[in-house]
Amino acid sequence: MNEIEPEPAAAATLFGERIDLARRFTEALARHGEERGLIGPLEPARIWSRHVLNSAIVAPLFSGRVGDVGSGAGLPGLVLAIARPDVSWVLIEPMERRTAWLTEQVEALGLDNVEVVRSRGEDWAGAGSLDAVTARAVSALRTLIPFTAPLVRDGGELILLKGASAQKEIDAAAKQIRAYRLTDVRVETVGAGLLDEPTRVVRARVRA
Numbered sequence: 001m002n003e004i005e006p007e008p009a010a011a012a013t014l015f016g017e018r019i020d021l022a023r024r025f026t027e028a029l030a031r032h033g034e035e036r037g038l039i040g041p042l043e044p045a046r047i048w049s050r051h052v053l054n055s056a057i058v059a060p061l062f063s064g065r066v067g068d069v070g071s072g073a074g075l076p077g078l079v080l081a082i083a084r085p086d087v088s089w090v091l092i093e094p095m096e097r098r099t100a101w102l103t104e105q106v107e108a109l110g111l112d113n114v115e116v117v118r119s120r121g122e123d124w125a126g127a128g129s130l131d132a133v134t135a136r137a138v139s140a141l142r143t144l145i146p147f148t149a150p151l152v153r154d155g156g157e158l159i160l161l162k163g164a165s166a167q168k169e170i171d172a173a174a175k176q177i178r179a180y181r182l183t184d185v186r187v188e189t190v191g192a193g194l195l196d197e198p199t200r201v202v203r204a205r206v207r208a
Contacts (some may be wrong), residue, residue: 004030010194011048014056014083021082021109025050028105029073036101038073046182049196051075051177054161055136057081057191058200061159064131065090069121069148070138072098076161078105080134081114088113090130094120121147128153128208136161141169141202142176149180154208158182159201166200 007023015022031049033039043051055076062084068077071091081089091114093099099118106114117124133148133156141160149159162169166187170177177185182204191198 001016005046005048007050007051008048008196010053011056013194014053014059018082019084021111022052022079024055025074025078025082025105025109028108034146035049037097038101052079053195054190054197054199055079056083057195058134058159058161058201059188061201061203062087062132062134064088065129065149067121067124067126067130067133067148069133069135069151071102071116071141072095072137074102074105076134077199078102078111078114081106081111082109085111085113090126091113091116092119092124094118112180121151124151127151130156132157132159134159134161140172141166142173145173145180145182147177149182149206152206154206156206158204158206160203160204162187162200166202168203177204183207 012019026047030044034041045185056079059080065088067090071077071093077089077091091102094146099116102116130151133151140207170185185204188203189198
């Protein structure tokens with residue numbers, strides 16, 4: 001296994017008194033993620049900066065009950081659950097080996113604010129019940145909107161982690177944005193000045 005990236009100074013700032021939980025999760029993912037098909041072989045060397053802090057920086061944007069669709073390795077869902085114990089998280093993931101990992105980590109870290117659900121987003125029984133939905137590295141926005149927007153209550157939000165092409169994805173998803181009645185669709189950049197590479201977030205309000 002490649003060497004694990006040293007913990008950046010920003011980690012303690014973002015996680016505060018829960019930094020030890022973040023360290024335990026990051027260590028576990030770096031050491032076991034490749035063998036379990038969760039991350040690639042190059043990721044341990046950038047596990048903090050590229051993945052954990054990239055997820056944690058958006059924690060202040062959430063409240064209430066939030067779904068993470070396609071939670072995978074727990075990025076961003078488990079990271080956010082560590083950073084925000086006051087928020088209830090529903091990690092929605094269709095693959096059994098990934099839900100097994102998520103469940104193991106929830107138990108190992110003692111997270112009492114997380115529910116792990118084995119389901120595709122479009123098949124989950126809780127449609128329309130969430131205050132917000134997030135996703136990271138799942139698919140293009142035009143594909144993502146149809147199976148995330150229906151999960152959110154009227155007036156709730158999509159808060160989706162995206163890359164440098166976020167605005168282009170919004171432009172390409174104009175049809176889906178209209179069809180699912182999204183308003184105030186915008187790109188926000190979070191973490192400038194704290195992280196080496198800020199996180200881009202597509203935010204949108206959902207109307208029933």
